[in-house]
Amino acid sequence: MTLPIGTPGGVATPAFNPLRKGLRMERTPPPCVMVIFGATGDLTHRKLLPALYNLALEHLLPEGFSVVGFARRPLDDAKFQQGILESINKFSRRRPVQPTVWEQFIKGIYYVSSDFTNLEGYQALAATLDKIDEERGTQGNRLFYLSTPPSDYEIIINNLGKAGLAKPQRPGSDAWTRIIIEKPFGHDLKSAQELNDVVAEVFRENQVFRIDHYLGKETVQNILVFRFGNSIFEPIWNRQFVDHIQIVVAEELGVEGRGPYYEESGTIRDMVQNHMMQLLSLVCMEPPVSYEANAIRDEKTQVLRSIKPLDADEVVERTVRGQYGPGTIFGKPVLGYRHEERVNPNSITDTYVAIKLFVENWRWAGVPIYLRTGKRLPKRTSEISLQFKPAPQQLFSPSGMPLEPNVLVLQIQPNEGISLKFGAKVPGQTMNIRPVTMDFRFGQSFGITAADAYERLILDAMLGDSTLFARRDEVEQAWSIVTSITDGWKLHMPPALPNYEAGTWGPKEADEFIQKDGRNWRRL
Amino acid sequence: MTERILDRLDSTALMPPPGKNTYEDVIIRGEAKEIELANIEKSITTLWQVATKDESEDLAPVMRACVFNLVIFTESDEGLEQATDTIAKLTWSYPCRAIVLIARPNLPEDSMNAWISAQCQLPDPNGMKVCCEQVTVEGSNLAMERLGSMVLPLLVPDLPVILWWPGDPTLQGPLFERLMDTSDRLIVDSRRFLDPVCSFKRLAALSEMRYRGVAFSDLNWARLTPWRRLIAQFFDPPNMMPYLSHFEDIVIDYEAPGKESEPNFSQALLLVGWLGHQLGWKEAFSLQKHKYNASLIVNAGGKPLNIKFIGHNDCCEESGGITAIKITATILPENRAATFSIKLKQNYEQVEISTEESSKPPRSRALGFVRRDEVALLSEDLAVVKHDRMYEAALALAGKLTG
Numbered sequence: 068m069t070l071p072i073g074t075p076g077g078v079a080t081p082a083f084n085p086l087r088k089g090l091r092m093e094r095t096p097p098p099c100v101m102v103i104f105g106a107t108g109d110l111t112h113r114k115l116l117p118a119l120y121n122l123a124l125e126h127l128l129p130e131g132f133s134v135v136g137f138a139r140r141p142l143d144d145a146k147f148q149q150g151i152l153e154s155i156n157k158f159s160r161r162r163p164v165q166p167t168v169w170e171q172f173i174k175g176i177y178y179v180s181s182d183f184t185n186l187e188g189y190q191a192l193a194a195t196l197d198k199i200d201e202e203r204g205t206q207g208n209r210l211f212y213l214s215t216p217p218s219d220y221e222i223i224i225n226n227l228g229k230a231g232l233a234k235p236q237r238p239g240s241d242a243w244t245r246i247i248i249e250k251p252f253g254h255d256l257k258s259a260q261e262l263n264d265v266v267a268e269v270f271r272e273n274q275v276f277r278i279d280h281y282l283g284k285e286t287v288q289n290i291l292v293f294r295f296g297n298s299i300f301e302p303i304w305n306r307q308f309v310d311h312i313q314i315v316v317a318e319e320l321g322v323e324g325r326g327p328y329y330e331e332s333g334t335i336r337d338m339v340q341n342h343m344m345q346l347l348s349l350v351c352m353e354p355p356v357s358y359e360a361n362a363i364r365d366e367k368t369q370v371l372r373s374i375k376p377l378d379a380d381e382v383v384e385r386t387v388r389g390q391y392g393p394g395t396i397f398g399k400p401v402l403g404y405r406h407e408e409r410v411n412p413n414s415i416t417d418t419y420v421a422i423k424l425f426v427e428n429w430r431w432a433g434v435p436i437y438l439r440t441g442k443r444l445p446k447r448t449s450e451i452s453l454q455f456k457p458a459p460q461q462l463f464s465p466s467g468m469p470l471e472p473n474v475l476v477l478q479i480q481p482n483e484g485i486s487l488k489f490g491a492k493v494p495g496q497t498m499n500i501r502p503v504t505m506d507f508r509f510g511q512s513f514g515i516t517a518a519d520a521y522e523r524l525i526l527d528a529m530l531g532d533s534t535l536f537a538r539r540d541e542v543e544q545a546w547s548i549v550t551s552i553t554d555g556w557k558l559h560m561p562p563a564l565p566n567y568e569a570g571t572w573g574p575k576e577a578d579e580f581i582q583k584d585g586r587n588w589r590r591l
Numbered sequence: 592m593t594e595r596i597l598d599r600l601d602s603t604a605l606m607p608p609p610g611k612n613t614y615e616d617v618i619i620r621g622e623a624k625e626i627e628l629a630n631i632e633k634s635i636t637t638l639w640q641v642a643t644k645d646e647s648e649d650l651a652p653v654m655r656a657c658v659f660n661l662v663i664f665t666e667s668d669e670g671l672e673q674a675t676d677t678i679a680k681l682t683w684s685y686p687c688r689a690i691v692l693i694a695r696p697n698l699p700e701d702s703m704n705a706w707i708s709a710q711c712q713l714p715d716p717n718g719m720k721v722c723c724e725q726v727t728v729e730g731s732n733l734a735m736e737r738l739g740s741m742v743l744p745l746l747v748p749d750l751p752v753i754l755w756w757p758g759d760p761t762l763q764g765p766l767f768e769r770l771m772d773t774s775d776r777l778i779v780d781s782r783r784f785l786d787p788v789c790s791f792k793r794l795a796a797l798s799e800m801r802y803r804g805v806a807f808s809d810l811n812w813a814r815l816t817p818w819r820r821l822i823a824q825f826f827d828p829p830n831m832m833p834y835l836s837h838f839e840d841i842v843i844d845y846e847a848p849g850k851e852s853e854p855n856f857s858q859a860l861l862l863v864g865w866l867g868h869q870l871g872w873k874e875a876f877s878l879q880k881h882k883y884n885a886s887l888i889v890n891a892g893g894k895p896l897n898i899k900f901i902g903h904n905d906c907c908e909e910s911g912g913i914t915a916i917k918i919t920a921t922i923l924p925e926n927r928a929a930t931f932s933i934k935l936k937q938n939y940e941q942v943e944i945s946t947e948e949s950s951k952p953p954r955s956r957a958l959g960f961v962r963r964d965e966v967a968l969l970s971e972d973l974a975v976v977k978h979d980r981m982y983e984a985a986l987a988l989a990g991k992l993t994g
């Protein structure tokens with residue numbers, strides 16, 4: 068009976084809700100409205116709305132929680148709701164929609180139709196928000212979500228400012244306003260800085276949540292727990308023991324109708340600047356002083372700062388570009404990139420990159436980090452592997468053939484888990500040593516279905532927890548590395564493209580690229 | 592994708608390794624003294640070798656996994672069947688070594704038999720099978736004490752031992768003590784207590800005296816999680832929080848099927864224990880029982896707070912299950928009064944949550960509700976690694992309130 072409450076005859080009010088204490092799911096955000104810009108778009112329907120529905124299903128949304136969709140199409144609330152129902156039935160990880168949950172959920176769904184450029188639309192939005200506050204008790208708390216083409220971010224942010232919708236707090240209330248911004252955040256260092264300036268004109272940094280859905284994945288969060296929650300790995304997590312690191316994000320999908328977007332971005336902007344840099348900084352960072360948003364982001368940013376941008380010659384030596392031609396995936400013939408819808412038939416856009424980077428600090432000096440990512444590779448897989456240096460003496464290999472090195476793999480998707488490869492003696496008279504793998508699968512030890520990354524991240528944003536979102540300096544630092552590479556590429560002729568067949572592990576140049584260092588890509 | 596490899600070890604399905612004794616020497620229906628524990632362990636190893644060979648050509652992808660030892664005590668065939676089924680399902684989330692002890696009053700004196708079986712899951716069709724094992728030991732009443740002694744050598748080293756007693760635990764006696772000696776956690780289901788108030792009190796006393804350092808848990812506590820969450824939500828807005836120190840009345844409806852001689856409102860009691868601990872109540876007048884109903888007055892910050900438990904026998908799906916709760920509170924100086932209620936509806940698939948505050952329009956909403964099965968409740972419980980302090984505190988106060 069420890070709580071500061073109920074003194075005899077008194078009216079003491081607790082400073083926090085004591086009934087929340089010890090609840091296994093302690094975090095329920097305060098009532099709020101989420102405004103989705105681009106509410107009729109693909110991301111909204113495939114990811115955001117199903118995520119919200121799943122949160123509702125688990126009673127994780129606050130009472131009165133409401134959604135306002137904002138897009139150009141002239142729809143009314145009912146039509147918008149109907150579209151949502153269809154998408155949830157199609158894309159939610161739990162289907163079909165439960166009628167009782169749905170009935171409750173749609174009571175708080177509204178739609179405002181307007182062009183992003185039209186200030187009156189934002190005034191209509193403000194009026195809708197006031198009405199919702201009044202009717203549903205959302206107390207002025209707002210979460211804006213930019214799920215629109217990136218070219219619209221600036222106009223939306225400015226209009227939110229002009230309509231008075233961006234204020235961190237209204238006078239005399241605790242109400243908050245936050246904004247989630249989708250990727251891509253900028254196109255290069257300069258545009259990212261400019262966009263950050265635009266954002267900073269209207270919002271304070273602690274209102275801004277730059278989303279990278281990779282950070283919402285359980286296994287990515289587990290990297291920190293694995294490293295800093297166990298004492299046996301950290302002592303060998305450095306240049307004395309680690310020979311090199313490989314980070315792979317492979318997809319079997321092609322550009323899936325998003326040709327124009329991809330033509331602009333290429334794999335390096337679509338994957339490397341955000342997801343892969345996030346993975347890299349989590350694997351390489353120093354222990355943070357606390358598990359607190361800024362402490363963690365400080366350390367991640369330090370890692371990116373320790374990677375020197377590449378000069379033009381280094382770009383040639385340390386990167387490989389690729390683009391897929393026609394091929395076969397899972398037995399089905401697929402088109403080459405240049406034949407995809409709305410793609411330039413002479414496009415030199417990269418659909419594959421391999422990059423070698425160095426984190427030049429005390430821990431990692433001299434340890435190469437190889438990044439490899441691409442579309443139309445044989446399968447979808449993401450992992451980080453640390454290959455350890457060989458044992459100092461080849462005691463068991465009289466033939467002089469080196470034994471296979473130890474490899475620790477952090478598997479991000481699918482089959483989230485951790486595995487360690489080591490050598491073991493094959494039973495018998497001879498000293499035959501075979502590599503064996505010790506596997507740990509998260510799904511198998513804790514068979515709890517992990518929430519979708521978007522569920523976790525949207526909830527975090529409502530709670531104001533920015534640990535799993537990218538900070539301004541982090542984004543810019545990642546861009547400075549990537550921009551040094553794209554700038555370098557502009558100075559050199561691209562290789563003859565396409566240079567790999569869809570359904571294979573990328574161009575042969577990429578194999579030669581790592582082999583000349585005396586290493587190999589991990590077989591996946 | 593679920594597959595069980597079950598073999599009585601006296602069958603010929605498992606080929607013994609060459610040059611070794613047959614399994615007949617080991618675990619067959621027979622005298623208890625003939626059971627050599629070391630051989631059970633060996634049989635398990637053989638079972639895995641066979642299972643592995645069975646699987647495919649060379650290094651077959653079977654993985655044995657184990658996150659704890661789960662010891663289950665049951666007294667009936669039905670209990671054994673349920674336990675086996677639960678273990679199979681639990682393997683998805685918690686691969687473990689399960690040791691099922693079954694008491695058989697009808698077996699001849701001293702008699703004891705053992706089986707082993709494997710529970711395998713294939714979480715990913717292209718991946719590895721995850722397997723873990725179940726050892727089942729049956730014994731006569733007289734062999735019961737020795738049954739306890741079977742557990743120690745069968746435990747997988749260095750992993751927690753969880754004792755799950757799904758029926759009505761004795762909570763005393765040599766077998767209970769013996770099992771508690773080896774366990775890190777005891778899981779019961781107070782819903783199944785036959786003499787609910789008495790067993791509940793005993794459980795609270797054991798937990799409070801930190802009996803043998805064991806952590807206690809109760810599936811009824813996991814059943815309360817959604818209720819606790821919904822009650823807590825009423826008081827999240829800062830303007831509602833003051834009501835917490837001004838509760839006047841609480842009415843809890845629960846299911847009391849007519850056939851039950853002794854209605855079981857342990858779940859409701861635990862809920863009151865939790866509220867009381869969090870809000871600093873003290874016991875005042877002890878529990879009064881009238882058939883299916885009961886009442887209680889507590890000292891809530893110097894003021895009396897009336898609590899009523901109302902049993903409904905015109906239902907019932909889950910004996911003892913809470914179906915509604917209503918809290919009334921008045922902040923006297925400001926003359927603000929409110930009623931907070933939560934009520935299960937539509938075959939327990941929906942929950943209606945309402946707030947009525949003086950001079951404001953009433954607010955009400957409905958959410959989906961799922962009454963979870965035993966496996967889901969156990970999984971929630973097993974997620975807590977050590978003592979669940981909140982539960983133990985709620986139990987302690989609830990125990991005191993029963994007088």
Ligand SMILES: NC(=O)c1ccc[n+]([C@@H]2O[C@H](COP(=O)([O-])OP(=O)(O)OC[C@H]3O[C@@H](n4cnc5c(N)ncnc54)[C@H](OP(=O)(O)O)[C@@H]3O)[C@@H](O)[C@H]2O)c1
Pocket residue numbers: 104105106107108109110111137138139140181182183184213214215216217219249250251
């Ligand atoms: N789709 C994905 O899988 C995915 C994954 C990760 C990140 N992202 C990012 O998420 C964002 C959204 O992508 P998306 O694929 O969902 O885009 P999308 O399908 O093209 O949707 C664009 C949305 O913006 C609205 N819109 C466009 N111009 C407008 C204007 N001038 N005025 C008002 N509304 C306008 C559209 O409304 P109308 O249709 O009514 O015109 C539509 O709702 C992008 O930044 C993308 O990079 C997408």
